[in-house]
Amino acid sequence: MKIVTVRKISQVFFFTLFIWFCVVSTIGDKFFQIRNWPVNWFLQLDPLTAIATILTTHTLYWPLLWALATIVLTVIVGRFFCSWLCPFGSIHHFTGFLANRKKSNAKKIKLNKYRKAQSIKYIILVVFLAMAAFPSIASTLQTGLLDPIPLVTRSVNLLLLPILDSSVNFLSVTQRLYQGAWLFFIVFLTAILLNLIIPRFYCRFICPLGALFAITSRFAIWRIGKTKDECSNCKLCEKACEGGCEPASEIKISECVLCFNCRADCKDDLVKYQTMPSLAGQVTNPDISRRGFTISLASGILAVPAVRLSAKITTNWTHNIIRPPGALDEKRFLNRCIKCGQCMRICPTNVIQPAGFQGGLENLWTPVLNNRIGSSGCQYNCVACGQICPTSAIRPITLEEKQGTGKFKNKGPLKIGTAFLDRNRCLPWAMDKPCIVCQENCPLSPKAIYTQTVFNTIRDGVLTVKKSTKNTIETQETSMTADSFTTGDFYCAAKNGEKAKITANNENTIEISTENNFKIPRKGEKIYVQIRLQKPYIDIEKCTGCGVCQHECPVSGKRAVRVSAEGETRSDNRKLLLKT
Amino acid sequence: MENNINRRQFIATATKAGISIAAASAAAYLLYDKKGPPAKPKAHDLVTFPDYSVPKITGQTISIVKGDDRTKSVDKAIDLLGGIERFVKPGDNVIIKPNAAFATSPALAATTNPQLIARVVRLCYDRGQAAKVYVTDNPINDPASCFTLSGIAKAATAAGAKLILPKENLFRNTTLAGAKLIKNWPVLYKPFEKADKLIAIAPVKDHHRSGASMTMKNFYGLLGGRRNIFHQDIHTIIAELSMMIKPTLVILDGTVSMISNGPTGGSFDDLKNTNTLIASCDMVAADSFGAQLLDLKVSDLPYLEKAQNAGVGTTDYNSLKPKFATVT
Numbered sequence: 001m002k003i004v005t006v007r008k009i010s011q012v013f014f015f016t017l018f019i020w021f022c023v024v025s026t027i028g029d030k031f032f033q034i035r036n037w038p039v040n041w042f043l044q045l046d047p048l049t050a051i052a053t054i055l056t057t058h059t060l061y062w063p064l065l066w067a068l069a070t071i072v073l074t075v076i077v078g079r080f081f082c083s084w085l086c087p088f089g090s091i092h093h094f095t096g097f098l099a100n101r102k103k104s105n106a107k108k109i110k111l112n113k114y115r116k117a118q119s120i121k122y123i124i125l126v127v128f129l130a131m132a133a134f135p136s137i138a139s140t141l142q143t144g145l146l147d148p149i150p151l152v153t154r155s156v157n158l159l160l161l162p163i164l165d166s167s168v169n170f171l172s173v174t175q176r177l178y179q180g181a182w183l184f185f186i187v188f189l190t191a192i193l194l195n196l197i198i199p200r201f202y203c204r205f206i207c208p209l210g211a212l213f214a215i216t217s218r219f220a221i222w223r224i225g226k227t228k229d230e231c232s233n234c235k236l237c238e239k240a241c242e243g244g245c246e247p248a249s250e251i252k253i254s255e256c257v258l259c260f261n262c263r264a265d266c267k268d269d270l271v272k273y274q275t276m277p278s279l280a281g282q283v284t285n286p287d288i289s290r291r292g293f294t295i296s297l298a299s300g301i302l303a304v305p306a307v308r309l310s311a312k313i314t315t316n317w318t319h320n321i322i323r324p325p326g327a328l329d330e331k332r333f334l335n336r337c338i339k340c341g342q343c344m345r346i347c348p349t350n351v352i353q354p355a356g357f358q359g360g361l362e363n364l365w366t367p368v369l370n371n372r373i374g375s376s377g378c379q380y381n382c383v384a385c386g387q388i389c390p391t392s393a394i395r396p397i398t399l400e401e402k403q404g405t406g407k408f409k410n411k412g413p414l415k416i417g418t419a420f421l422d423r424n425r426c427l428p429w430a431m432d433k434p435c436i437v438c439q440e441n442c443p444l445s446p447k448a449i450y451t452q453t454v455f456n457t458i459r460d461g462v463l464t465v466k467k468s469t470k471n472t473i474e475t476q477e478t479s480m481t482a483d484s485f486t487t488g489d490f491y492c493a494a495k496n497g498e499k500a501k502i503t504a505n506n507e508n509t510i511e512i513s514t515e516n517n518f519k520i521p522r523k524g525e526k527i528y529v530q531i532r533l534q535k536p537y538i539d540i541e542k543c544t545g546c547g548v549c550q551h552e553c554p555v556s557g558k559r560a561v562r563v564s565a566e567g568e569t570r571s572d573n574r575k576l577l578l579k580t
Numbered sequence: 581m582e583n584n585i586n587r588r589q590f591i592a593t594a595t596k597a598g599i600s601i602a603a604a605s606a607a608a609y610l611l612y613d614k615k616g617p618p619a620k621p622k623a624h625d626l627v628t629f630p631d632y633s634v635p636k637i638t639g640q641t642i643s644i645v646k647g648d649d650r651t652k653s654v655d656k657a658i659d660l661l662g663g664i665e666r667f668v669k670p671g672d673n674v675i676i677k678p679n680a681a682f683a684t685s686p687a688l689a690a691t692t693n694p695q696l697i698a699r700v701v702r703l704c705y706d707r708g709q710a711a712k713v714y715v716t717d718n719p720i721n722d723p724a725s726c727f728t729l730s731g732i733a734k735a736a737t738a739a740g741a742k743l744i745l746p747k748e749n750l751f752r753n754t755t756l757a758g759a760k761l762i763k764n765w766p767v768l769y770k771p772f773e774k775a776d777k778l779i780a781i782a783p784v785k786d787h788h789r790s791g792a793s794m795t796m797k798n799f800y801g802l803l804g805g806r807r808n809i810f811h812q813d814i815h816t817i818i819a820e821l822s823m824m825i826k827p828t829l830v831i832l833d834g835t836v837s838m839i840s841n842g843p844t845g846g847s848f849d850d851l852k853n854t855n856t857l858i859a860s861c862d863m864v865a866a867d868s869f870g871a872q873l874l875d876l877k878v879s880d881l882p883y884l885e886k887a888q889n890a891g892v893g894t895t896d897y898n899s900l901k902p903k904f905a906t907v908t
Contacts, residue, residue, distance in 0.1 A: 028724065349721075375722040376721045381725075439788055440788060440811075445841045445849070446841055487814075501879075534789070556806055
């Protein structure tokens with residue numbers, strides 16, 4: 001079998017595996033649901049994630065040890081990842097092939113020539129790593145913005161699958177929604193359409209992971225090279241060159257993505273994969289000048305403090321950035337989150353959403369809870385997001401820790417925020433309408449939402465008795481609407497405050513229940529038509545901020561009960577109460 | 581090339597032009613809308629739930645069984661009403677409506693007990709010779725999580741029933757004749773459309789707004805849309821739900837009752853062993869008896885009287901001559 005055939009099989013295999021892992025990232029025990037599939041495997045293989053988190057945290061989180069395998073293999077054989085394994089690379093490879101397959105060889109050779117701009121990816125890499133590297137000033141992990149593995153993971157999981165599944169609802173009962181997914185769409189579509197201009201545009205010019213591989217592959221033991229200096233110079237070896245590395249002349253080893261097309265296309269069989277450097281010469285160093293390197297390093301180092309001047313993770317923090325349960329404090333969280341979207345994909349209620357720009361630039365695409373989206377707030381009996389997080393930005397907490405039971409009894413439940421009641425919007429508080437849906441849905445026992453019962457006299461509810469019997473009162477006024485007080489929530493009160501439930505009414509007569517020995521008012525006395533209201537209160541010490549109340553609140557626009565991040569367990573400086 | 585086109589070319593061009601003009605005019609004619617859009621989109625085609633009830637047999641309308649074993653209690657309770665054969669005929673498609681509202685463990689009794697569901701499913705198949713038994717609900721929490729964590733999914737499917745999750749395309753709009761609230765409102769309809777019999781199984785639970793959640797309140801789970809607005813008039817909506825649907829049989833499980841912190845519960849402290857299970861063809865009677873398990877009177881639950889006034893059933897369960905039994 002030809003090596004390019006093996007490479008194609010490898011690409012199809014790993015691409016299919018990747019898509020399969022995306023599909024099965026659904027909670028459940030059916031064959032197409034998560035069970036024990038290692039759905040983070042591609043993210044774990046990604047050495048950019050490993051190295052960047054090492055820079056920000058000074059440790060290698062254990063599942064990321066897989067990245068060592070990738071590095072070791074790259075050092076030995078070169079950038080195999082790009083052309084053999086990377087699912088994003090395979091997409092570019094295929095679309096680039098489709099777009100340019102009918103062009104003449106001369107045009108293809110021209111398309112695939114090396115370009116100076118291919119060094120942009122090194123600048124991107126250096127900027128990202130510099131942002132991650134200097135904790136003494138400020139560090140942040142932003143590789144996930146352009147790292148191809150998180151990028152393709154979130155694009156498939158949070159954009160393509162929800163669109164494809166929307167007509168059949170096979171993967172989820174209700175439509176999965178992701179706020180701001182249009183931005184994924186623009187990034188993903190742009191990355192793919194750029195292949196129409198130059199094949200593997202993203203890989204050649206942008207990909208910071210590719211740049212990292214380029215650097216690590218400079219000592220590769222095997223590399224592509226010509227076995228003769230002189231050849232017919234037909235340049236056919238460059239017609240399908242995926243990396244734009246110019247194997248015909250001085251090959252740029254750092255740009256070579258090991259597609260092996262040159263080897264297959266050389267009519268004279270002069271291009272080989274070998275330990276000997278190319279006889280036509282080779283360039284192993286990435287094409288980035290010392291000045292370019294210094295400028296990008298300096299920009300990266302300065303960028304983080306520049307962003308941090310907004311104080312978005314300190315005093316000016318955003319109250320509606322509610323992080324999933326188990327998330328680290330904001331600073332350490334941003335040092336680990338790679339914006340892969342796995343937590344948003346696995347969340348059974350779809351409440352975890354990609355952040356937009358509301359929490360500052362650094363927060364883009366990090367997980368936040370939006371209780372207006374999804375099937376309920378943060379589910380009480382669920383810790384899926386922490387279990388799936390590949391970098392432990394959300395710790396893999398247990399249910400016991402989340403609920404504050406078992407050995408976590410002394411610590412109490414984990415709070416992700418606190419619900420605040422907006423008394424200006426709440427039906428019982430602001431509009432004298434019974435409701436308490438929030439109280440009903442609070443999953444805690446005892447509930448964090450409790451009620452106090454009050455009786456409020458309604459508008460035009462003061463009436464004068466004209467005639468009365470044992471259980472009926474006729475009023476002088478004829479202002480009542482027939483049957484409007486029969487919901488079981490209306491009472492007739494006397495001046496002394498005693499009251500009886502209204503069982504029926506028409507324009508000028510009220511029928512009342514006789515069970516409370518209510519003393520019927522006489523002619524000329526005033527009666528008060530009152531509504532019984534259970535007004536909700538939030539026990540701030542009990543509330544965990546799960547947001548089920550906010551999700552269920554019937555005030556459907558701006559909810560009358562809303563979760564705010566104050567009081568969240570993860571940050572000591574956002575405490576609200578003296579006692580927690 | 582000649583400057584003038586010949587006749588043949590002219591006729592061909594003119595024909596194409598003519599067809600284009602005719603097509604454009606026809607499209608304009610067909611799509612012509614003089615009135616403009618209405619204020620609201622057209623009402624959906626409204627649906628009505630089939631009547632699943634079976635003929636009444638005096639003295640066999642409600643049975644009340646004391647005991648702490650749900651399986652034995654439900655066997656006995658149904659037998660006292662004439663056996664499952666009275667309710668399920670060979671070849672029937674039976675739908676079971678549990679209360680699966682919350683994503684909590686069955687031990688916390690916030691949802692219908694899974695063993696009880698499994699038992700009823702088996703009764704339908706083994707003695708009732710049902711063709712197929714379905715289980716469905718539109719819970720409050722995430723539907724898939726509710727059915728999984730409550731144990732209902734596993735128990736029902738193991739017993740041979742098919743679980744139907746409340747997907748968007750299963751909802752249709754309904755209007756209840758004479759109703760104040762259920763007007764052009766989406767309900768979980770499709771799973772019920774083809775069913776021959778409906779058995780609803782609900783636990784006895786405290787409910788802060790309405791007083792108690794039992795067999796009538798269980799049908800809140802048929803509502804779709806932003807149904808929470810109905811809490812403004814909870815008693816009317818519960819009464820209307822009982823008018824909207826006519827089940828074959830309701831089973832009220834008070835083996836363990838949630839006496840506080842309802843309807844979610846969440847702690848064993850909220851539960852009490854009340855060792856009572858009720859089977860009834862009259863859900864008003866069932867709930868009127870069930871109220872006692874929560875130390876409530878009929879008058880504490882205004883929806884009971886509303887339903888009675890609407891002719892759904894009677895709050896005076898004694899008038900139905902309930903059959904009592906105790907199983908050990």
